[in-house]
Amino acid sequence: MKKGIALIxxxxxxxxxxxxxxxxxxxxxxxLITPGARATGMGEAFVSIADDATAxxxxxxGLAFQKQRQISVMHSNWLPQLASDLFYDYVTYIQQIEGLGxxxxxVTYLNLGEQAITSENSPIPTGTFVSxxxxxxxSFGTMLTESSGxxxxxxxxxxxxxxxxxxxxxxxxxxxxxxxxxxxxxYKDLLFDRLNFGINIANMGPKVTYIDKAQADxxxxxxxxxxxxxxxxxxxxxxxxxxxxxxxxxxxxxxxxDETKSDPFYKAIYSSLFDEDMNTELKRVIANIGAEYWYGxxxxxxxxxxxxxxxxxxxxxxxxxxxxxxLFIDAAYISPLEEGHPLADTIQFSLAFNF
Numbered sequence: 001m002k003k004g005i006a007l008i009x010x011x012x013x014x015x016x017x018x019x020x021x022x023x024x025x026x027x028x029x030x031x032l033i034t035p036g037a038r039a040t041g042m043g044e045a046f047v048s049i050a051d052d053a054t055a056x057x058x059x060x061x062g063l064a065f066q067k068q069r070q071i072s073v074m075h076s077n078w079l080p081q082l083a084s085d086l087f088y089d090y091v092t093y094i095q096q097i098e099g100l101g102x103x104x105x106x107v108t109y110l111n112l113g114e115q116a117i118t119s120e121n122s123p124i125p126t127g128t129f130v131s132x133x134x135x136x137x138x139s140f141g142t143m144l145t146e147s148s149g150x151x152x153x154x155x156x157x158x159x160x161x162x163x164x165x166x167x168x169x170x171x172x173x174x175x176x177x178x179x180x181x182x183x184x185x186x187y188k189d190l191l192f193d194r195l196n197f198g199i200n201i202a203n204m205g206p207k208v209t210y211i212d213k214a215q216a217d218x219x220x221x222x223x224x225x226x227x228x229x230x231x232x233x234x235x236x237x238x239x240x241x242x243x244x245x246x247x248x249x250x251x252x253x254x255x256x257x258d259e260t261k262s263d264p265f266y267k268a269i270y271s272s273l274f275d276e277d278m279n280t281e282l283k284r285v286i287a288n289i290g291a292e293y294w295y296g297x298x299x300x301x302x303x304x305x306x307x308x309x310x311x312x313x314x315x316x317x318x319x320x321x322x323x324x325x326x327l328f329i330d331a332a333y334i335s336p337l338e339e340g341h342p343l344a345d346t347i348q349f350s351l352a353f354n355f
Contacts, residue, residue, distance in 0.1 A: 025250040027208045027217035028159050028178065030110040030133045035074050035090035037350035040332035041319015042290030043304015045242035048198030048226040050186060052328075053352060056092045056104040056139045056153065059200040059224070061186035063102040063141025064149025069095045072328075072352040078110065082342040085113035101142030104153075109134040115162070131174075133159045139182075147189050153182040159208070180205035180219050194230040199223075201249070204265045218262045221249040221269065226288075238294040246286040251275050283309040290317070298323050302332070315343060328352040
């Protein structure tokens with residue numbers, strides 16, 4: 001498929017939590033695409049659950065409570081209504097080290113497809129290139145008390161948007177390297193049995209430079225806070241409900257020279273919460289709710305709802321899961337309420353295996 005660099009910028013600058021129309025406030029926003037068909041089927045309300053290998057993304061503190069060795073992989077054709085050659089993959093592995101905690105490693109990859117190279121004076125393509133982004137992460141979770149755990153994740157990020165283009169006035173290329181870290185906390189049986197609380201701040205780190213430091217963009221530092229409650233938990237029936245609230249902790253502003261600036265991540269964690277009136281700040285919070293039902297520890301059914309007021313995106317999610325021995329097979333479907341949304345017909349598949 002022949003697409004232009006403008007499409008790359010639109011894709012990378014507009015995807016926020018599976019939302020093509022959210023405000024472009026940060027770069028490498030592929031880090032906000034949520035992995036795991038199980039979590040997607042639950043409306044992406046998973047920070048307070050995080051009880052499988054995808055805890056490496058949702059909340060590394062969830063690793064503290066896991067004893068198994070598990071590998072999980074996910075594939076999804078990304079934004080199928082927009083282009084046919086975009087896809088997203090996520091692979092993660094976790095293993096407990098007795099007496100220390102549980103370690104994890106993961107790889108995130110987003111393929112943005114083939115792009116056409118054109119000059120400033122002619123629309124005729126002179127060649128093509130492939131755009132992609134990936135992150136390699138390591139994580140660790142350990143218990144603080146019998147009911148609480150803490151987790152940390154470190155990640156290396158590589159963004160390959162475009163090669164060096166000598167036939168344009170643009171200097172440098174569309175590639176960048178970055179480093180970031182996440183920190184999470186999970187508390188089980190909060191206030192009463194079967195009520196869990198989770199919080200995760202992800203993608204904290206220095207700004208990303210593509211061309212020069214004056215044009216550096218912030219990472220998509222993101223806050224997730226949620227609660228989950230297991231309504232039923234008997235031999236044949238388990239039903240869990242979850243709610244989660246997400247907010248991008250990035251602050252951009254115009255300086256005295258009318259130039260766009262952004263706060264460093266350690267300042268934006270605070271300033272992004274109070275730089276606008278309370279009504280606007282609340283609108284910037286993304287709400288997710290979800291439910292998961294298991295019958296006999298073999299078959300699962302899931303549903304959820306995602307609401308982003310600022311991004312003007314609302315979608316329902318549906319999912320199903322099957323467990324056979326140590327194998328988990330999950331699928332999820334995203335159904336936007338807005339007609340013609342690029343996320344329409346997005347399907348995710350995940351496989352996980354304990355060994």
